[in-house]
Amino acid sequence: MNGSAESLRGRLHSLGFDEVRFASAAAPPSSGLTGWLGAGMQADMHWMERSAGKRLDAAAVLPGVRSVIMLGVNYWDGRPTPEDGRPIWARYAGHADYHDTLKPALVAAGKILESDLGIAPEDYRYYVDTGPVLERGWAARSGLGFIGKNAMLISRTHGNWLLLAAILVRAEIEPDPAIRRAEPARAAPNGVGLLCGSCTRCLDACPTQAFSAPGVLDARRCISYQTIENKGMIPRALRTAIGTRIYGCDVCLEVCPWNRFAQAGRGILLEVRDGITGLSLREILTLTPGRYAEVFRGTGVKRLKLTGLLRNACVAAGNSGDRSLLGELVALAAHPAALVRAHAVWAVRRLAPAEWDRLLANPRLSEADGDVLEEYAAV
Ligand code: SF4
Ligand code: SF4
Structure with a gap:
């Protein structure tokens, strides 16, 4: 199937995915998931504990998996963050639910795998964000980007503004190379901060000091967790630092210098909802x-x-x-x-x-x- 990788990339790109990369599933990507969960940094997102075994072993999700197709959708829109007291929304919130808008393209991607590569429907499985898949780890393995000190996947082309989806496949697809540094890396052993150098902007800018170490985000202190995932009381000690952020937080994404390369996306798989951010x-x-x-x-x-x-x-x-x-x-x-x-x-x-x-x-x-x-x- 190696000769088909470029043709497959082109076909998936034409569906609206801005990035299409392939990773070998021979070994799981490195992650600090076990230690992170052990420290309780997932707050009350207990589903993360329940699915940890699957996250750490893609074969537990799809036995016999050999490749992971990583797909990225650029959602940068060039819109300035309000500084006039208007509520601030996480940038992706200005769209229809991307879990829904990406799904038809993933269905179409599956049909391409079936028709072009002869892969049976039971031999692949796709996920957008919510599945038990280490999307960022696989994305880094595939060279789609690297994991920054802000714990996010950073693309050298799109900066911090990619929505990720993954397709696990029981077939060999020629893997793309991960990003490497020419000189000895200053990154942590798990690859966090590979191309961050001495920058610490995201760690310094976080309004609630939610990073316990570079790349280690304590959800209990994170505004995104508190305003979206937490269904109960927001801790009083964090409320002032939330400012006028009403849904999510992009501070540690926005300050990242890698965003200077971001261009507004094609928007094929996104549906802008102007009525929200206004x-x-x-x-x-x-x-x-x-x-x-x-x-x-x-x-x-x-x-x-x-x-x-x-x-x-x-x-x-x-x-x-x-x-x-x-x-x-x-x-x-x-x-x-x-x-x-x-x-x-x-x-x-x-x-x-x-x-x-x-x-x-x-x-x-x-x-x-x-x-x-x-x-x-x-x-
Ligand atoms: S999303 Fe906001 S609160 Fe959460 S870690 Fe990033 S800057 Fe801090
Ligand atoms: S802001 Fe700096 S330290 Fe943080 S992810 Fe971007 S490059 Fe890395």
Whole structure:
């Protein structure tokens, strides 16, 4: 199948994948996964522990796997990060859910494997982000990029702005070479920071100091985890540093000098949703269930649910310095969901430290409202 690798690359590229690289599955890519999980840095993402065995052994996902096809979709859009108090979204959030928009292309890629290479449907399996696959490790193995000190896959062509998908295949495809340094590498043994040199911008810029070491990200301190994966209370100690980031965080990606090579992507497999990033904080704080469903239908934000987005909006509003939002926040301090009430109380206290108790007089609280009571009692 070696002679077919270039033809396969071309065919997959034409589906809309900006990067197509091949890796041998003979041995798993190096990763610090076991130590990371052992230190509890996955927070409450227990599915990562449950799937660790499969992540570390692709043959446990697809017995007999011999190659991994790594696919990258460039989502850089050139849009500047708002600095005017508008809510800040992770860059990928301005699109329809990429798990959905990439899937038809992966189905088509499977058909190409079947028709062009004679691979049976049961002899390959594809994943976008959520499967038990070490995408970044395989991507580094395939030379698609290297893993930076920010723990992200960095492409020399696209910088930090690639969405990754993987196809495990029970067939030999000529592997692409991994990136190597000409001089002795200063990278860690697992390849982290291979082309970072002495740069530490991402580690220094992280608003919550979430890196315990280069390439080691403690999800418990990460704004992306806290605003997307965490479904409960955001720790009070982290809220101020979140600023007006309402969904995810790109700081450790944006500061990376490798982004200077990024060009706006073809966007073939992405669907821009302009209505999201243009929303003001006030509009988000006053979203009704109907409006929320309308705006976020088919996006990843939908999984956060309205209460999760309102929780994040309260934190962002509290940090905005915009006292004109106090009316909306006081109204949310009586929201049916205790999660929203608790963060609204925090925001009112932060925006109006001298009058918050007057603004929030007569709360209807019961013993079941432990988190809300704590926000009233916090010193
Ligand atoms: S996403 Fe943000 S909070 Fe998380 S590690 Fe990067 S800079 Fe820090
Ligand atoms: S910001 Fe610097 S240290 Fe961080 S990933 Fe990019 S090059 Fe590496």
